Amino acid sequence: MKNVTGDAEKCKEALKKLLPAEDFLTFDFCSAGGAAFCVVFADPLTDKDLLGQQVISPLQNYRGKLRAEDVAEAIFSPETKTEKSVEKLAEEVLSGNPVVLFSDMDMAVVVGTKKIPVRAVAEPPTDVTIKGPREGFIEDFKTNTALVRRRLKTGELKIDTLNVGRRSSTTVAVCYLEGTASQKTVEEVKQKLNEIDIDVIPDSSYLTHFLASRPYSLVKQVGTTEKPDIFAAKLAEGRVGLLVDGSPIALTLPYLLIEDFQSSEDYFVPPYRATFTRLLRLFALLVAIYLPAFYVAAQLFKLQLFPVKLLLTIAGSIRDIPFSPSLEMLLVLLVLEVLNEASIRMPKYVGMALSVVGALVLGETAVSAGFVSTPAIIIIAFSGIGLYAVPNLIEQTSVLRLAMLLVAGSVGTYGIILATAFVILYLVTTENFGAPLVAPFAPVMGRDLRDSIVKYNLGSLDKRPKTLKSPNRRRLA
Amino acid sequence: MNKISTRQLLFFLACITPVGKIVILPALLSETAKNDLLFPFIASYLLQAAAVFCALLAAKKGLNFYELLAHTFGQIAAKILVTLYALFLLFAGLLPILEQKLFVQSVFYDTLPSLVAFAPYFLFAVYLMAKPLSSHGRVWDILAPLSVIGIAGIFVLSFGSADFAALLPVGAAGGKGFLEGTMSATAWFFDAALLLPLLGKFEYKKGLAWKGTLCYLAGGAAAAFFVAMFYAIFQEIAPNQLFAFTATSKYFSGITMLGRIDYLFIFALALVMAFYVTLPLEAGIECVLEAYGRPRYLHTGLAVAVTAVFLLITALLDYRFTEVLDAVTKTAFWIIPAFSLAAPPLLLPLRRKQHADR
Numbered sequence: 001m002k003n004v005t006g007d008a009e010k011c012k013e014a015l016k017k018l019l020p021a022e023d024f025l026t027f028d029f030c031s032a033g034g035a036a037f038c039v040v041f042a043d044p045l046t047d048k049d050l051l052g053q054q055v056i057s058p059l060q061n062y063r064g065k066l067r068a069e070d071v072a073e074a075i076f077s078p079e080t081k082t083e084k085s086v087e088k089l090a091e092e093v094l095s096g097n098p099v100v101l102f103s104d105m106d107m108a109v110v111v112g113t114k115k116i117p118v119r120a121v122a123e124p125p126t127d128v129t130i131k132g133p134r135e136g137f138i139e140d141f142k143t144n145t146a147l148v149r150r151r152l153k154t155g156e157l158k159i160d161t162l163n164v165g166r167r168s169s170t171t172v173a174v175c176y177l178e179g180t181a182s183q184k185t186v187e188e189v190k191q192k193l194n195e196i197d198i199d200v201i202p203d204s205s206y207l208t209h210f211l212a213s214r215p216y217s218l219v220k221q222v223g224t225t226e227k228p229d230i231f232a233a234k235l236a237e238g239r240v241g242l243l244v245d246g247s248p249i250a251l252t253l254p255y256l257l258i259e260d261f262q263s264s265e266d267y268f269v270p271p272y273r274a275t276f277t278r279l280l281r282l283f284a285l286l287v288a289i290y291l292p293a294f295y296v297a298a299q300l301f302k303l304q305l306f307p308v309k310l311l312l313t314i315a316g317s318i319r320d321i322p323f324s325p326s327l328e329m330l331l332v333l334l335v336l337e338v339l340n341e342a343s344i345r346m347p348k349y350v351g352m353a354l355s356v357v358g359a360l361v362l363g364e365t366a367v368s369a370g371f372v373s374t375p376a377i378i379i380i381a382f383s384g385i386g387l388y389a390v391p392n393l394i395e396q397t398s399v400l401r402l403a404m405l406l407v408a409g410s411v412g413t414y415g416i417i418l419a420t421a422f423v424i425l426y427l428v429t430t431e432n433f434g435a436p437l438v439a440p441f442a443p444v445m446g447r448d449l450r451d452s453i454v455k456y457n458l459g460s461l462d463k464r465p466k467t468l469k470s471p472n473r474r475r476l477a
Numbered sequence: 478m479n480k481i482s483t484r485q486l487l488f489f490l491a492c493i494t495p496v497g498k499i500v501i502l503p504a505l506l507s508e509t510a511k512n513d514l515l516f517p518f519i520a521s522y523l524l525q526a527a528a529v530f531c532a533l534l535a536a537k538k539g540l541n542f543y544e545l546l547a548h549t550f551g552q553i554a555a556k557i558l559v560t561l562y563a564l565f566l567l568f569a570g571l572l573p574i575l576e577q578k579l580f581v582q583s584v585f586y587d588t589l590p591s592l593v594a595f596a597p598y599f600l601f602a603v604y605l606m607a608k609p610l611s612s613h614g615r616v617w618d619i620l621a622p623l624s625v626i627g628i629a630g631i632f633v634l635s636f637g638s639a640d641f642a643a644l645l646p647v648g649a650a651g652g653k654g655f656l657e658g659t660m661s662a663t664a665w666f667f668d669a670a671l672l673l674p675l676l677g678k679f680e681y682k683k684g685l686a687w688k689g690t691l692c693y694l695a696g697g698a699a700a701a702f703f704v705a706m707f708y709a710i711f712q713e714i715a716p717n718q719l720f721a722f723t724a725t726s727k728y729f730s731g732i733t734m735l736g737r738i739d740y741l742f743i744f745a746l747a748l749v750m751a752f753y754v755t756l757p758l759e760a761g762i763e764c765v766l767e768a769y770g771r772p773r774y775l776h777t778g779l780a781v782a783v784t785a786v787f788l789l790i791t792a793l794l795d796y797r798f799t800e801v802l803d804a805v806t807k808t809a810f811w812i813i814p815a816f817s818l819a820a821p822p823l824l825l826p827l828r829r830k831q832h833a834d835r
Contacts, residue, residue: 301586307736411597414585417744418601421751428615429608442615444484 008101018090031062038101045096047115079112124226131268133229141245147228170201171245182469204244221432223252238470254435260392274455288386293404299325301412317373326409439467481679485614488621491692495700503707507715510658513650517658522697528669531821533686541677543767563764570757606780630742634726639709661806667817674760
């Protein structure tokens with residue numbers, strides 16, 4: 001059976017055939033006028049109280065002969081739609097929307113009484129701010145769209161939904177401001193989403209692979225945020241955003257590397273402070289990547305790089321260390337990565353124990369036992385802290401740090417310089433959705449530099465970034 | 478990838494070209510021209526600036542190098558000429574690569590390492606050469622500030638040690654010193670030749686030739702100032718200070734306390750050099766691709782082949798830099814000027830596309 005016929009019983013059987021699991025329930029009842037109905041719904045996903053109040057009770061009390069055009073009046077729900085295809089009805093039931101079947105009517109009604117357990121809106125742990133909004137996205141798609149709509153009260157905000165995933169049929173919303181976002185980018189994003197052929201999309205991060213121009217690249221090519229204020233600001237700049245049902249992480253396109261050096265707080269503090277903190281983040285990132293590498297390269301190949309007094313201190317510390325500088329640094333780095341991984345995954349109540357084990361047993365004892373030197377621990381600690389100054393780039397920078405360390409241990413400082421040249425060349429030749437990853441630095445875009453590492457006063461940011469190719473560049477009159 | 482923008486081209490001419498001229502050249506000039514080392518240096522710069530002007534003017538025709546030749550001489554002759562030119566670029570690229578090898582081995586290691594320390598450069602070179610030449614504009618956007626920071630940092634750290642009176646009296650080295658100095662400088666001055674394979678990859682905008690030449694001369698002025706400062710610091714022992722920009726700043730008083738902080742600037746300049754010394758090889762490959770088409774396999778194949786040849790040559794000439802230098806600056810001193818100074822002006826009378834279509 002492909003379409004609903006006037007026989008509610010047959011239709012119910014067809015639906016049960018498509019949805020054989022036990023948690024899909026049916027409820028048959030009659031109206032006061034004698035008409036027979038059947039409701040098919042997914043038990044865990046449906047608000048049964050609402051279903052009773054808005055659908056079953058009014059229909060039971062309906063006295064006249066129910067005709068197709070009367071259905072909307074008979075049901076007290078603000079969210080209804082009619083549907084004829086049995087497959088579509090099954091999809092609605094799977095989404096949590098109950099389906100009402102009528103005898104003698106060749107259509108069914110879908111009622112929006114979905115009830116999915118959601119957590120409360122809270123501050124996202126990955127993007128904490130002192131000043132500015134603290135709301136974060138949650139896993140519920142509707143709540144997330146509401147959080148965005150609340151910030152962009154304009155009809156220009158388009159939220160086009162489509163389903164991705166053969167089995168998960170995950171709702172993905174393409175959000176953009178019409179007339180502000182580049183239409184070409186919007187179409188390209190939709191096309192790429194439509195081309196995805198995968199069975200399940202458990203999280204938005206799955207989509208990034210399909211949206212990236214270099215899917216196997218180490219470099220991030222899709223922006224992410226957990227905060228609706230940042231998401232709305234990015235849409236206002238002319239970007240396209242993606243909200244994925246079941247994921248608290250929204251995606252934004254096109255992505256520029258500089259975005260991860262900017263924090264929402266930068267826009268709520270004076271520009272000189274924002275500039276200083278951005279420079280600090282850049283410095284911290286460079287320290288995180290290069291410090292262990294240069295330390296090893298200097299020890300192995302060019303001791304001149306150390307000031308004399310520091311060299312004497314280091315020489316005293318490493319005298320009895322049984323490992324080569326590069327192996328020593330690799331071991332300490334490995335321990336740091338393990339501690340990091342364990343501290344994220346382990347239950348909170350044993351976190352204290354891990355701190356004690358990590359700091360005292362591994363750090364203090366390893367130094368006094370002569371396994372590793374104090375400078376190595378200090379350098380890795382400094383590098384580890386630096387890495388978290390730009391939290392959105394941790395995955396990339398930790399790999400880069402390791403690569404630099406290996407290069408430094410084998411070729412020395414020239415190896416680090418060449419590796420940097422590789423990275424520069426790779427970054428400047430990466431583009432996604434027509435936007436160069438390293439813009440506004442390469443290619444230099446004069447006006448866009450006003451909100452890059454240097455942050456100008458809000459009054460000077462009167463135009464949208466040129467890189468995003470917005471059809472409406474003026475944002476401040 | 479987009480075309481090279483005017484700004485990127487100007488960045489290249491002003492900020493990147495001077496870097497290659499402040500490594501070994503100042504020491505060589507101080508050996509031949511002594512305290513008059515600025516004269517051959519400036520003369521070489523002025524000659525090259527004239528060639529740069531012509532090369533940029535040739536861009537007005539809106540054609541690439543091969544097309545320019547093909548419209549006048551026909552395709553076969555153009556292919557022969559372009560292939561010859563590509564060979565010249567590879568020849569011109571040899572000395573800077575050997576210079577960089579020597580620089581890396583001497584400056585970045587406490588003890589002279591084997592060729593293995595420099596070998597990773599060739600990995601980078603093959604990756605760089607496999608990229609389209611037009612993508613270099615963005616690289617120059619990043620390298621230009623690095624180069625400025627590097628040169629400015631070295632200036633600041635070195636300036637206090639300089640005694641500019643050492644450059645006097647002017648003319649002490651005589652005409653012979655000037656001539657020998659100019660001859661030895663020719664090996665480092667072929668920037669105009671690098672611009673020809675870039676024709677067609679940037680648009681000629683009004684005044685580009687003048688702007689480009691002025692930028693080139695501005696970079697030259699900075700390099701000339703550095704050369705003067707180098708001699709002002711080391712004077713008679715200047716010829717022994719082979720790697721000029723790593724030597725001038727080592728007397729900075731803060732180094733005792735802070736360590737060799739000047740190395741930060743040296744690293745920045747070494748990074749710029751890694752790209753700059755590869756450019757002649759890339760330009761050579763670009764010539765071949767323009768003439769024979771650019772299927773991906775040919776581009777990658779040429780990049781790999783050229784790199785392999787240069788790795789082999791570098792390995793063979795590992796300890797023979799002086800001999801190569803003599804060969805390029807004395808025996809075959811005419812080759813580089815013949816191409817880099819003569820080729821750009823010779824392009825100017827060639828036919829434009831419109832004329833060929835009529």
